[in-house]
Amino acid sequence: MDWKAQINAAAERIAGHAQVTPVMQSASLWERPVDLKLEHLQHMGSFKARGAFNTLAAVDVPEAGIVAASGGNHGAAVAYAARMLGHRARIFVPEIAGPAKIGLIERTGADLTVVPGEYADAADMARRFEEEQGAMQVHAYDADLTVAGQGTLMREWEAQGLAADTVLIAVGGGGLIAGALAWLQGARKVVAVEPGSCNALAAALDAGAPVDVPVSGVAANALGARRIGQIAYDLAAAQGISCVTVPDGAILEAQKTLWQAHRLLVEPAGACALAALQWGAYVPEPGERVAVLVCGGNVAPDPLG
């Protein structure tokens, strides 16, 4: 796979659809300055819009439209991209997503089914809908077009002058980190950060292959993939990346710091990468310049809901 070419093509497809998100440098979040990419300001509050636009723009969408299963952010992004590109969308959302994310999807006008249980249950129903109705499924993380779309984020960040040696990225199913690894190809160090209670990548790297893990905790509705994607696993294993975990308390503390220091209101998953730095799960070398990807802002409850 020529990932650089795939990501360049994706960047061209999503230009004018996905938001170019701002960057800033903060001296208030950690003992040294930290570069931030404010990707939670993306349409629908997370990076997922990139993969969604890339997928829908790259393929012939059937008359039956799009179907997706999602803990919330992916479903919202697919629903939004479908509306903007003029396709029907049916989204299966696990109850765990919560009313704030469910409301976000409802406002796009997509057909919405709330499924009792967790992500895997919604995914089962989406697969059935795909088979029965002929709708096209957009996978949340383990598909080439999704990964290439998420890879545009790191491409964009580098074009914005990213100077850091090391980038910390939260991991759920692995679409975002796969895109970053696919773009960077070892040019910078990437640190994967997972909640201790949703550690699909750490467990896979330990086991030597993707394995199922239980998922729970404050970031589970965004990072709670039961199994890491094969694409993410292969890239992470090949590049030998660092993978650390953080407890829920550290995630909530990082969430609070982002809000109090900079009025950046993010969901717990969006603060997960910063937590690794603040809590000491990842300790940079002296002089190592670090960057943190802020990936999701769909906090619950909705503060203006």
Place this chain on the structure above:
Amino acid sequence: MDWKAQINAAAERIAGHAQVTPVMQSASLWERPVDLKLEHLQHMGSFKARGAFNTLAAVDVPEAGIVAASGGNHGAAVAYAARMLGHRARIFVPEIAGPAKIGLIERTGADLTVVPGEYADAADMARRFEEEQGAMQVHAYDADLTVAGQGTLMREWEAQGLAADTVLIAVGGGGLIAGALAWLQGARKVVAVEPGSCNALAAALDAGAPVDVPVSGVAANALGARRIGQIAYDLAAAQGISCVTVPDGAILEAQKTLWQAHRLLVEPAGACALAALQWGAYVPEPGERVAVLVCGGNVAPDPLG
């Protein structure tokens, strides 16, 4: 007054203290793209940190420290700048500021007095404290160093590549718009936006001099100055700027749009300038490129409080 020189000096003084705030372009907020300056991501959630740092860094602060009266954002900024530069601070806050902003000031460790009533009552107490204790007062908007500090914002925005013909700016006491006018000197069109219920600048331009106005409404705790500052009035009158007002409903609608479209959570005052565009109080010419200054993020209640 050589404002350009004053603002250049201010920029040098506050470098490394004030946050360089990011910019972005949105295609989702109005019928054409709008440039945004995300100044609500400044330390303590508003542009006020610029004037506070500039003032404290430019003068010899007395042993008795700093005193300020503030509806919230200025007090928070002065308290923060004082702590960072090693000075004592006493802040008089009118009750109208509300618990979110009062909590913000408390967390800086400043001495805090909550005064029953509105801004003018807190200002009276601050003046008395200044006389009796020998503390130095930092004026919220009508002082050269404050205005020059706020002027660094427009200087920074131009350095970040601002391309707009017209910039919309919310007005309370006028420190921010004075800084912008002082820097721009007519190089771009500036539109002043006030809530209909806090229209100190519009009333002054009508009357031909600053006059007292009643203040109320959703943005009163940030924009509710009873009288426009003389510096702001003189600059606005000399440059013949456009001045428009917006109703509270339009402000709340703009606040909701910023959150739903981009996960930018701002206080009503921070959405006031956008409201003028969305509600049609200011109607740009075809082809006129517009920019909106997002100036404050201290929303209440505190979503993580």
